[in-house]
Amino acid sequence: MGNLHIHVTLFLIVLFAQSYVHCIDQDPIAVEDWFKGIETMKEKITKLHFYFHDIVSGNNPTAMRVAKPNSYISLTGFGNVVMADDVLTSEPEANSTIVGRAQGMxxxxxxxxxxxxxxxxxAxxxxxxxGSTLSLLGRNPVLHEYREMPIVGGSGVFRMARGIATxxxxxxxxxxxxxVEYNVLVSHY
Structure with a gap:
């Protein structure tokens, strides 16, 4: 029984490796090919403006706490973690055009x-x-009138993005x- 288990495991590993190599060969936008052409690509600057709707109340919240400290209580909520799938809209009204979603924590x-x-x-x-994304990672002092956070990457149209979100x-x-009103300025290829 032990040898059969080893053989099945090895078979599955080989099958997976072959499938992975086949997928790379079939991918018309392989990462390696994309990087080869970067010398001829021109860097672009894009400005975006949208509204982030963070809803934590009601029957259909778009953000909810997923972790909290066991015994520590803080006026700042230190240690609380919230997961979000918030709507991004073109205007501040909830019924305005949806341009994407803010997904993360x-x-x-x-x-x-x-x-x-x-x-x-x-997204x-x-x-x-x-179909394109921008990735934000930074500190948000939410009681400040103006906040600035880095854009550290992106995908699709925003490949190799870097920039700033206010x-x-x-x-x-x-x-x-x-x-929350967001203005984003990104450099990308």
């Missing part, structure tokens, strides 16, 4: 003020950026729901 990472660690993907689903709270209620 934010965590209260400060014991002294309300400062979140944001790790978020802006665009309309227009010229449909955030400004448009509206906030006592339940914790917020609409």
């Amino acid at each position: 934010y965590a209260s990472a400060s014991m002294e003020d309300l400062g979140f660690l944001m790790t978020m993907n802006f 665009f689903n309309s227009g010229e950026f449909n 955030a400004k709270t448009y509206s906030f209620n006592l339940l914790g729901d917020a609409i």
Whole structure:
């Protein structure tokens, strides 16, 4: 029985390796080919403007706490982790055109003020950026009027993106729901 298990495992490994090599050979946009052509590609600058709707209340929240400290209680919520799948819209109204989703998490990472660690993907689903993403990673001091966070990467239209996202709270209620205005400036190929 032990030898049969080893043979089946080896067979599956070989089968997987062959499938992986076949997929690479069939992929018209293989990473290696893309990097070979980067010398001829021109760097672009793109400006984006949208609204982030973070809804934590009601029957259909788009963000919810997934972890909290066992016994430590802090006025800043230190240690709380929230997972989000928030709508991005062209205007602040909830019924305006949806341009994508902000998918990721934010965590209260400060014991002294309300400062979140944001790790978020802006996944665009309309227009010229449909299917493309931008990745944000940084500190968000949410009580500051103006916040600045780095864009550290992207995919699709935004390959090799780097840039900056600025955030400004448009509206906030006592339940914790917020609409945040984002301006993003990215350099990409």
